[in-house]
Each structure stands twice: as C-alpha cells, then as structure tokens.
Amino acid sequence: MIEALPVEIGSLHSLRGIQLARNPIVYPPQNIINQGVQATIHFLRRQWQQLKSPKHIQLISETHSQTKTACPKSKSCT
Secondary structure, three states, X not given: OOOEOOHHHHHOOOOOOOOOOOOOOOEOOHHHXXXXXXXXXXXXXXXXXXXXXXXXXXXXXXXXXXXXXXXXOOOOOO
C-alpha cells in the first residue's frame, strides 16, 4: 500500500492521471487529494519545482557541508 507519493512524480510532465483508490495516502494532504487528480498532480509539480530551485539546492548543500564538518570520518556520529 502507498502512503506517500514521491514529489518526483511532479517531474513526469506527460502524466495525466494516477489511481490512488484503496491506498491510505497521507502525503499529499487529504484536502489536496479530495480536489481530484489534476489538483494532486499540480501539487506534486509545485513541490518538485521548489526542490529544484537554486535556493533549496544551496540550502541542502550547506546542510551537507555542515554535517561533514560536524562529524569527521574519524569519529562515529550516530
């Protein structure tokens, strides 16, 4: 069963429909799902665009760099 749709679905530009019946979807939020297939696809496309934005990519890169600095290979950081 599927509970969360990956935002990468938003990158599928030829996608016109998706069957979600009998799946306990929690993401996207139920209010988006209730608006129908097109609203769900539109939501995922917006989320995908935000993930691809240079500002978001920079934030991920900075976070990754901080993690590397805070946890050198010689130590266990679990």
